[in-house]
Amino acid sequence: MKYCENILETIGHTPLVKLHRVTAELPCPVFAKVEFFNPGNSIKDRMAVRMVEEAEQKGLLKPGGTIIEGTSGNTGMGLALAAVIKGYKCIFTTTDKQSKEKVDILKAVGAEVIVCPTNVLPEDPRSYYSVSARLAREIPNSFYVNQYDNLANRDAHYEQTGPEIWEQTAGKITHLVVATGTGGTITGTGKYLKEQNPDVQIWAVDSYGSLLKKYFDTGEIDMSEVYPYITEGIGEDFVPKNYDMSVIDHFEKVTDKDGAVMARRISKEEGIFVGYSAGSAVAGLLQLKTRLKADDVVVVVFHDHGSRYVGKVYNDQWMMERGFLDVKTVRDVVNGRRNLPLVTISPDDKVSDAIGKMKKFDIEHLPVLQQDELIGAISEGGLFSKLIDQPELKEQPVRNIMQKAFPVVAMDTPIEKLTVYINKENGAVLTQDDSGYYHIVTKYDIIQALGN
Known part of the structure; x- marks a missing residue:
């Protein structure tokens, strides 16, 4: 029989996969x-187990103890898996900018999770750093992991991730690209690779709103660089002890939008369902394309899985609210045409009046309104088929032949989603602007918008 004794034995030996579409503009292969x-769906499993095992060896973590840590989610998952197997309790602090999925996943594996505010300084007693440190002081038989300053973090990558990449590339790697936060992955992996070949370039990707790049460039901790940002799992508002900046050759900053958009591209174009930081890493790599040559071999780390971000990066509404998703919406259609008033008809008007309005305004669809309430609709196609068989209907009131009212959709509905409403039986939708006025959107409007 061939099996693992427990889930922790499945950590590591992750695959190296060649990218094709998202890196097509680069002159060299990217893996x-x-x-x-x-097993915990992220690179953090490696260092989480390493930190737990070292704490056990040093007597810092005793049987029945409690693991305490401040985490953006992934490290917590790795620690929680170790705790399940080894019989520890877990209490994690995280920030309110982290995805709900991360919090729910941690709870699912038995951890207690405390959500703290993002927009406070690390030393603020409300920060997730401070809360986790306080809990470790107050709770008996507990161990505060402190992944930022715990050097077992980078040791795990020196011992595992670096050797794996070196072996998988047959020593041909020339560039390592990592979207970096605690510093453990880039420092440990980079140190190992540079020991094998000092010419290997180690590129770090940072987020706007983080001070790491400024510190790397100048050695100065400039708090004016720090402001709220959306990207999860990378960047810092202090410099963790896991960093050895001498290992890193370059820092590149990437916007929240570019990271999110690229994550979605990787998932759609490469079939690899990745998290936010993977998008940032590839976006940063593309910004540095002029530094690459045809014979280079690039490895970029994809830290975690897209399932952590289905309520954010992979949610169209979330992306649109932040201006990250460049899609045309109903609002774009309405704003992109002449601001003409909506032509309507009363249910008590004659069908011939409806025909007259259609001819006068050169339109095919008429909403039926009664005291400003939508109660039905008339379309040229449906009207034509009825009048062919019963021409006398022209003198009947509209209410006798009207169809169901056109669906009403939100102004921010993507055009592509209107196919749910506009079909063979129904040729239009209505929407209300911020002032409460109705606007109509037809098949023709959609064709025009998509063609521009």
Whole structure:
């Protein structure tokens, strides 16, 4: 029989996958180290177990103890898996900018999770750093992991991730690209690779709103660089002890939008369902394309799985609210045409009046309104088929032949989603602007919008 004794034995030996479409503009091959193949779906499993085992060896974590940590989610998952197997309790603090999925996943594996505000300084007693440190002081038989300053973090990558990448590339790697936060992955992996070949370039990807790049460039901790940002799992508002900046050759900043959009591209174009930081890493790599040559071999780390971000990066509404999703909406259609008033008809008007309005305004669809309430609709196609058989209907009131009212959709509905409403039986939808006025959107409007 061939099996693992427990789930922790499945950590590591993740695949290296060649990228094609999202890196097509680069002159050299690019390979992704796909870390969501770890059991906790992220690279953090490696260092989480390493930190727990070292704490056990040093007597810092005793049987029946409680593991305490501040985490953006992934490290917590790795620690929780270790706790399940080894019989520990877990209490994690995280920030309110982290996805709900991450919090729910941690709870699912038995952890207690405390959500703290994002927009406070690390030393603020409300920060997730401060709360986790306080809990470790107050709770008996507890161990505060402190992944930022715990050097077992980078040791795990020196011992595992670096050797795996070196072996998988047959020593041909020339560039390692990592979207970095605690510093453990880039420092540990980078140190190992540079020991094998000092010419290997180690590129770090940072987020706007983080001070890491400024510190790397100048050695100065500039708090004016720090402001709220949306990207999860990378960047910092202090410099963790896991960093050895001498290992890193370059820092590149990437916007929240570019990281999110690229994550979605990777998933759609490469079939690799990745998290936010993977998008940031590839976006940063593309910004540096002029530094690459045809004979280079690039490895970019894909830290975690897209399932952590289905309510954010992979949610169209969330993306649109932040201006990240460049899609045309009903609002774009309405704003992109002449601001003509909506032509309507009363249910008590004659059918011939409806025909007259259609001819006068050169339109095919008429909403039927009674005291400003939508109660029905008339369309040229349906009207034509009825009048062919019963021409006398022209003198009947509209209410006798009207169809169901056109559906009403939100102004921010993507055009592509209107196919749910506009079909063979129904040729239009209505929408209300912020002032409460109705506007109509037809098949023709959609064709025009998509063609521009």
